[in-house]
Amino acid sequence: MSASTIVSVDNLVKRYGSLTAVDHLTLNIGEGEVFGLLGPNGSGKTTTINCILQLLSYDHGQVELFGRRATPTSYDLKRRVGVVPQEVAVFNELSVRENVDAFCALYVSDRARRRQLVDEAIDFVGIGDFEKFRPSKLSGGLRRRLNIACGIAHKPELIIFDEPTVAVDPQSRNAILEGIQRLNREGATIIYTSHYMEEIEQICTRISIMDAGRTVASGTADELKSMVGTGEKINVGCSVPDEATLEAVRSLSCVRAAAYASGHLLVECLAGDHNLSDILGVLRDRGVSYGRVLSEPPTLNDVFLEITGRELRDEA
Template sequence: MMIEVKNLFKQYKEVLALNNFNLSVDNGDIYGLVGPNGSGKTTAINCILSLLNYEKGDIFIFNEKMNSSKNNIKAKIGYIPQDVSVIYDLNVYDNIDFFCGLYIKDKKLRKQYIEEAIDFVELNDFRRFLPKKLSGGLLRRLNIACGIAHKPELIIFDEPTVAVDPQSRNKILQGIKELNLKGATIIYTSHYMEEVEYLANKISIIDKGHILVTGTSKELKSFVGLGNSLEISNIKIDKNYMDELNNIRGVSKILKNKNDLKIIVENALAISNIINYLNKNNIIYDSLNIKTPTLNDVFLEITGRELRDNGY
């Protein structure tokens, strides 16, 4: 196991930011940690990295108990924070050199690692640029290079694609996949559910300081009963036909909103049977769409739809 967090509690005055928080990350995972604003994601990461003290609980990384003095553990971790953390008086090359040099003292090896990091994030043409001369996407890529240049075994990405263009975003996601294929274990937080669904082999949804549910994307959809659905607009159907639709094998649930239906199904055969039934009985409707549930649907189902942001 790469990370194990047991029964973690963290209090900010009257706010309990982490409430019996537990987390297990296996070696080789891309682990997605998602939650609403103020759910405790950033607090959890800062506790794992020993950037914050906490009231109670235990954190183990590489099977060692983590604390602020464990420099041997820190040397094997890369952290890419949400807020870009580079030195604005240093150019691209010197920034990567500085952060890599915190862990790699051998100058020859460090130079090799810097060049590999620059190649990896494709900043060769910008190596002498100061950060203020870089676009938002290039700055994010520099932030990543600074966090990974020392070849960490565990890399924590906290919202790495905020406010970047689609091309840079795609490059960052591909890079994270590549880092994982090369052996790094990844923790990834994001508000973009499609990114987490694309990247992560395991996902936890956190709210109010503790994990609500953990699993693969498919398992989470199954957990909340979100199968594929058939959405039918402006359908003319009476109660008898509705009862018969409900009895079609593979139909889990039918939701009616005025003249629109949303039919949750267990499999593709059920969709075929529904369409055949509608046609056979000459039931009139305007349009029919098949919808596959997303991680975003799961997230809203579990955490609710209200806006909230208390900053933790």
């Protein structure tokens, strides 16, 4: 393992009876990365994270943190890790400041040092005006930001964010994402899970897609897009084409699907350099007048659905 590797998971297996939740998973996360961990419900993301944190025993494999093998009693390693869980996990009977202090006290015993760290964490997430409030008096976005302050107050080198923007308003989501990027610029390595593909594409330097407990694809967003046949989506405002014209468009080698609705020809393409000119050429040859043309590049969401399928998954 490279000296700059912060997390190394080697051949990890976790079973629950006959169910294999994590199936010989291997991944490495380098220092300074914002690593996106994606997967449909039940793909093994949360189980993997809990194994990395040594909160779950596992059947096979090894986890290393900061170049050392991690065990349930590796408290010196755990002090270097921060966790922001999906569910807001704070004490309702404590104020905002008292909450941040309580979590920071798990890692920092010196009161003067802890006071400084609590001040910095509260200022970092922008909840200084609410430090005397109880969590029940805060909005959903402010509770999320309190959750983050509790997870980062001890200045961890590795921070795991598990769906930190669920059910928050756009302003809070933007503040959270900017905060995560700032933490990364200040030296923290980030593991980030989310079902919001645009967030993953916006902030992650590398992405791993899990399914059925395995890594099925890994790379940068651009690399993932190049791995599958998904290409651009083309929207052509045009007069009504006859069925023969639609079939001619569908028969193009670059076209995966084509349909006409409400004055627009909608075409899903494979990756290619001449998709638009080929489609417009068919329309011109068949006398179909057209106007506005939009071409949308493939998104990470397109890639995710292509790799993991479009079937609904049970929560697990």
